[in-house]
Amino acid sequence: MSQFWSDRIHQLTPYTPGEQPKDVQYIKLNTNENPYPPSEAVQQAIIAASGDDLRLYSDPSATDLKSAIAEFYSVDITNVFVSNSSDEVLAHTFVALLKHDAPLLFPDISYSFYPVYCKLFDIESMQIPLTDNFEIDIKDYPKENGGIIFPNPNAPTGKALSLEVIEQFLQAHPNSVIVIDEAYVDFGADSAISLINQYDNLLVVQTFSKSRSLAGLRVGFAVGNSALIEGLERVKNSFHPYALARNAIAGATASIKDVANFDKNRQKIIATREKATTALEALGFEVIPSSANFVFAKPPQGFEAESLYLQLKNKGILVRYFNAPRIDGYLRITIGTDDEMSSLSRALKEIIT
Numbered sequence: 001m002s003q004f005w006s007d008r009i010h011q012l013t014p015y016t017p018g019e020q021p022k023d024v025q026y027i028k029l030n031t032n033e034n035p036y037p038p039s040e041a042v043q044q045a046i047i048a049a050s051g052d053d054l055r056l057y058s059d060p061s062a063t064d065l066k067s068a069i070a071e072f073y074s075v076d077i078t079n080v081f082v083s084n085s086s087d088e089v090l091a092h093t094f095v096a097l098l099k100h101d102a103p104l105l106f107p108d109i110s111y112s113f114y115p116v117y118c119k120l121f122d123i124e125s126m127q128i129p130l131t132d133n134f135e136i137d138i139k140d141y142p143k144e145n146g147g148i149i150f151p152n153p154n155a156p157t158g159k160a161l162s163l164e165v166i167e168q169f170l171q172a173h174p175n176s177v178i179v180i181d182e183a184y185v186d187f188g189a190d191s192a193i194s195l196i197n198q199y200d201n202l203l204v205v206q207t208f209s210k211s212r213s214l215a216g217l218r219v220g221f222a223v224g225n226s227a228l229i230e231g232l233e234r235v236k237n238s239f240h241p242y243a244l245a246r247n248a249i250a251g252a253t254a255s256i257k258d259v260a261n262f263d264k265n266r267q268k269i270i271a272t273r274e275k276a277t278t279a280l281e282a283l284g285f286e287v288i289p290s291s292a293n294f295v296f297a298k299p300p301q302g303f304e305a306e307s308l309y310l311q312l313k314n315k316g317i318l319v320r321y322f323n324a325p326r327i328d329g330y331l332r333i334t335i336g337t338d339d340e341m342s343s344l345s346r347a348l349k350e351i352i353t
């Protein structure tokens with residue numbers, strides 16, 4: 001606390017990221033990072049862009065990266081916005097597109113950064129409870145709103161909505177921007193990017209942090225109607241015009257072009273997720289069918305999620321526990337390698353039996 005803080009800062013409750021401990025080598029199944037490294041081609045591109053040229057500013061419009069993304073998704077370059085992580089893309093989106101008189105709507109169980117941005121940017125919001133089986137029900141979303149945002153698949157449940165339901169949202173709320181946060185879409189849901197030319201109120205946000213193994217490079221992007229993108233550019237160019245570093249642009253561009261490695265790794269993670277789900281169920285866990293690179297799992301009768309989280313930590317395995325209403329009975333477990341998931345099963349077996 002300081003007398004020099006503004007009123008707004010006094011009232012903030014900052015986001016708490018998952019632990020990134022430096023003391024012990026844990027098996028990290030707590031922050032949805034990819035267990036596989038970025039490809040050799042991506043690493044070489046980053047090194048090649050980390051030499052003498054670093055004395056020069058980066059390309060403020062990151063044209064190479066935008067055109068690679070545009071080509072990959074068969075959209076126009078004017079439909080693409082890039083910035084320094086999808087958290088930053090989301091921050092610009094809240095300011096540019098989601099601050100209106102009517103409240104912004106998002107699910108009560110969802111990415112816990114959304115309420116933080118609402119406080120930071122002074123945006124009215126209303127949380128819409130998920131149904132009892134953790135589903136987003138379009139009927140619960142009132143007509144009167146200043147925008148709607150949710151992840152698809154949702155976090156931390158891992159449940160995905162079909163494109164059909166996304167279209168129902170777009171049609172039911174033609175005067176609101178609908179933001180789909182697709183951080184996990186590559187692990188088993190359909191991207192709404194295919195709908196952006198049909199709906200001028202749709203913005204899709206994605207990240208390189210999960211399916212592309214580049215959490216440390218900090219690159220995210222959005223795809224949508226060019227007028228929405230222009231709104232984001234106006235905020236970015238009023239805040240941080242050179243948002244992406246030279247090596248970040250180079251690495252992310254190489255990553256988009258390395259389709260084979262991207263497909264291989266996400267298929268491996270999907271296969272491991274299915275095996276891990278079976279293994280957890282065999283131990284008596286109730287596992288919500290996941291379309292993401294994590295599972296949300298309820299421990300067997302007689303075992304508390306928080307205590308399992310602590311006991312796993314003692315055994316060198318980190319998972320995520322949320323001390324929050326409705327979800328404090330669950331663990332969110334990132335899908336690692338097959339070996340890491342076997343270690344998890346062994347550790348859980350020791351604790352439970």
Ligand SMILES: *Cc1c(COP(=O)(O)O)cnc(C)c1O
Nearest residue numbers: 085086087111151183207209220
């Ligand atoms: C991980 C995550 C992000 C943030 O990704 P970064 O690009 O690493 O900032 C955004 N939304 C959701 C739902 C996430 O899980």
